[in-house]
Amino acid sequence: MTSTTEQLAAQLSATTLLRFATAGSVDDGKSTLVGRLLHDSKSVLTDQLEAVEAASRGRGQEAPDLALLTDGLRAEREQGITIDVAYRYFATPRRRFILADTPGHVQYTRNMVTGASTAELTVVLVDARNGVVEQTRRHAAIAALLRVPHVVLAVNKMDLVDYAEPVFAAIAEEFTAYATELGVPEVTAIPISALAGDNVVEPSARMDWYGGPTVLEHLETVPASHDLTGCHARFPVQYVIRPQTAEHPDYRGYAGQIAAGTFRVGEQVTVLPSGRTSTVAGIDLLGEPVDVAWTPQSVTVLLADDIDVSRGDIIVPSGDAPATTQDVRATVCHVADQPLTVGQRVLLKHTTRTVKAIVKGIDSRLTLDDLSQHPEPGRLVANDIGRVTVRTAEPLALDSYADSRRTGSFLLIDPADGTTLAAGMAGDSFAAAAEAPAADDEGWDF
Amino acid sequence: MTTSVDVVSGTDSPYALSHLDALESEAVHIFREVAGEFERPVILFSGGKDSIVMLHLALKAFAPAPVPFTLLHVDTGHNFPEVLQYRDRTVTEHGLRLHVASVQDYIDRGVLRERPDGTRNPLQTVPLTEAIQQHRFDAVFGGGRRDEEKARAKERVFSLRDEFSQWDPRRQRPELWQLYNGRHAPGEHVRVFPLSNWTELDVWQYIQRERIELPEIYFAHEREVFKRSGMWLTAGEWGGPKAGEETEKRLVRYRTVGDMSCTGAVDSDATTLDAVITEIAASRLTERGATRADDKMSEAAMEDRKREGYF
Numbered sequence: 050m051t052s053t054t055e056q057l058a059a060q061l062s063a064t065t066l067l068r069f070a071t072a073g074s075v076d077d078g079k080s081t082l083v084g085r086l087l088h089d090s091k092s093v094l095t096d097q098l099e100a101v102e103a104a105s106r107g108r109g110q111e112a113p114d115l116a117l118l119t120d121g122l123r124a125e126r127e128q129g130i131t132i133d134v135a136y137r138y139f140a141t142p143r144r145r146f147i148l149a150d151t152p153g154h155v156q157y158t159r160n161m162v163t164g165a166s167t168a169e170l171t172v173v174l175v176d177a178r179n180g181v182v183e184q185t186r187r188h189a190a191i192a193a194l195l196r197v198p199h200v201v202l203a204v205n206k207m208d209l210v211d212y213a214e215p216v217f218a219a220i221a222e223e224f225t226a227y228a229t230e231l232g233v234p235e236v237t238a239i240p241i242s243a244l245a246g247d248n249v250v251e252p253s254a255r256m257d258w259y260g261g262p263t264v265l266e267h268l269e270t271v272p273a274s275h276d277l278t279g280c281h282a283r284f285p286v287q288y289v290i291r292p293q294t295a296e297h298p299d300y301r302g303y304a305g306q307i308a309a310g311t312f313r314v315g316e317q318v319t320v321l322p323s324g325r326t327s328t329v330a331g332i333d334l335l336g337e338p339v340d341v342a343w344t345p346q347s348v349t350v351l352l353a354d355d356i357d358v359s360r361g362d363i364i365v366p367s368g369d370a371p372a373t374t375q376d377v378r379a380t381v382c383h384v385a386d387q388p389l390t391v392g393q394r395v396l397l398k399h400t401t402r403t404v405k406a407i408v409k410g411i412d413s414r415l416t417l418d419d420l421s422q423h424p425e426p427g428r429l430v431a432n433d434i435g436r437v438t439v440r441t442a443e444p445l446a447l448d449s450y451a452d453s454r455r456t457g458s459f460l461l462i463d464p465a466d467g468t469t470l471a472a473g474m475a476g477d478s479f480a481a482a483a484e485a486p487a488a489d490d491e492g493w494d495f
Numbered sequence: 496m497t498t499s500v501d502v503v504s505g506t507d508s509p510y511a512l513s514h515l516d517a518l519e520s521e522a523v524h525i526f527r528e529v530a531g532e533f534e535r536p537v538i539l540f541s542g543g544k545d546s547i548v549m550l551h552l553a554l555k556a557f558a559p560a561p562v563p564f565t566l567l568h569v570d571t572g573h574n575f576p577e578v579l580q581y582r583d584r585t586v587t588e589h590g591l592r593l594h595v596a597s598v599q600d601y602i603d604r605g606v607l608r609e610r611p612d613g614t615r616n617p618l619q620t621v622p623l624t625e626a627i628q629q630h631r632f633d634a635v636f637g638g639g640r641r642d643e644e645k646a647r648a649k650e651r652v653f654s655l656r657d658e659f660s661q662w663d664p665r666r667q668r669p670e671l672w673q674l675y676n677g678r679h680a681p682g683e684h685v686r687v688f689p690l691s692n693w694t695e696l697d698v699w700q701y702i703q704r705e706r707i708e709l710p711e712i713y714f715a716h717e718r719e720v721f722k723r724s725g726m727w728l729t730a731g732e733w734g735g736p737k738a739g740e741e742t743e744k745r746l747v748r749y750r751t752v753g754d755m756s757c758t759g760a761v762d763s764d765a766t767t768l769d770a771v772i773t774e775i776a777a778s779r780l781t782e783r784g785a786t787r788a789d790d791k792m793s794e795a796a797m798e799d800r801k802r803e804g805y806f
Binding site (some may be wrong): 467 | 510511512513514515516517518519520521523524527528530531555556557558559560561641642645648649655664665667668669670671672673674676678679680691692694696778779780781
């Protein structure tokens, strides 16, 4: 394995960053795909490969087991399964990548939610011999719920179905129809063999009927960030900077990361939840004054008026303020081992604000397999996804998750021990979710 | 200190951030979250490139105010003199406060015992965890990156530790969106890794862009070294070379800075940042694989040390 000069120059010139996540069931070849991506993009270095080869030999395996590259914990290597999300980094001439490598097992749904929450793209892996199965639908549903902008369906193990186009076409059609129904904006289906290397990094000579991109080519060319600069501008205040030094006696800046949209000097703004207004007198981009700043830049905003602003407040354009509310209706994914119950007292963390809250109702629990809603389940346990109503002690400036992944999301936290209980998404859950019809005879509705 | 927004080629949006700007913005967000939520944070500062970049980011995050954190260095007693000088110079320059936890003190007091192999890296865990308890630090910034090692790839940005500083990978909090949960009980603390998503190359490219000064040992220079376990170690009072190990003068540089007894130099003629970056981009060895003896002790050496409280 040698590194060519072009590759080297290219690695240094790649300037955009794509965050993506993988999802797949046990044994559908996810580790092989990740290993293949890392290996064929020359992101595995000699000493790592030697370590894997030595460990594989030590286990009596003849070929190096590429899964050992990605399974970093003792328990994972012992059991041959992935327990927790791992983050991996690789670069090609065109782009740098952060891969959230998530376990596919049903009991780790929460880990897939973790990986998908920051991803701009999800690769859902399917075994060509089995087609779309329950777990595939679950992965598509989570990608839709978390509103991951791009979904790739990788139909793997094409070598085991004679590289037959009709097999791929049928799976791609079934999956795309399902995902579209969920509101997934874009699905790209790619037939691959991760083991043989077909259409992962190199185009396949055995599937000349396929005219689309390889997995890597698609990852390199898909729009890297959902352009949020045109969205409702939101600036959660993280920290107040007051040097109180001889040089800066009166400096009072509100530090934070722009969650969505753009802010300009001279703009009239409102501070929520208080509703006080002022004008942007200046914006400092990490020490340097600028006229305009946009998401996701970390900046410091200076206001013309000396009004009360502190951590947890949100600064928004006066003409585009969200309504504040103390009654939050949302979809949550329960991520803790202890259950979430009606009446439970929790903390709710939304952007930089943490407030006391009570779970007023658990309206339904989603069955991911068929997307049916089980009404009034009473509680949610680990890996459940459900609709809840939460009453907060103070008003929140909460957007719909559909409008902003950043200002529409929140955590529920156990005040007793600090455990993260649930990941919350405000507003409607699925983009294309239709009005729920009345419950049928069995008490289920759709 | 410079702030620049690179023009990003190959994108349609005039607002796209370059990968370095995106990583910088994310790291600054993490620093400010800690400043907003914790009482007594501290930055682990060794004078190595990752901690130097961390400090640079912290300076930018709170400008024009001073960094609202103190620094902590766990001194193994086998540190490179150039690095200690750099450390002290930096602390003075920025008017910071530095706590030093000394492995040598622990050995002198008989609390820790020198290992047969002379490596002091694993001995850092006890002074580190005791310093955290003694000063009641509730957030401890580390320069660890997930690209360094496969156990570190599993690490959270906010990593809760119990009163013994232990890491339990099976009981980590899920980390969702950019909503970091820093809640902890008295006695517990949170390890915070603002450079989690950076790679070695990102760190070097950022150092170049920001024109950050580094200790000289990161650049090629002549040095008395000897070979042990396939690595060039610096001869010195720490206990090398032993009988049968021969020293020679070589042109070398360091990719990581740690305890002299287990941090190897690499052959190099890279005397400038450009040359270092070219060398790293072309290298077929990982940073730690090339230069850290303590990671080679077993397949899960890093995981095991992290469980005990190491970074």
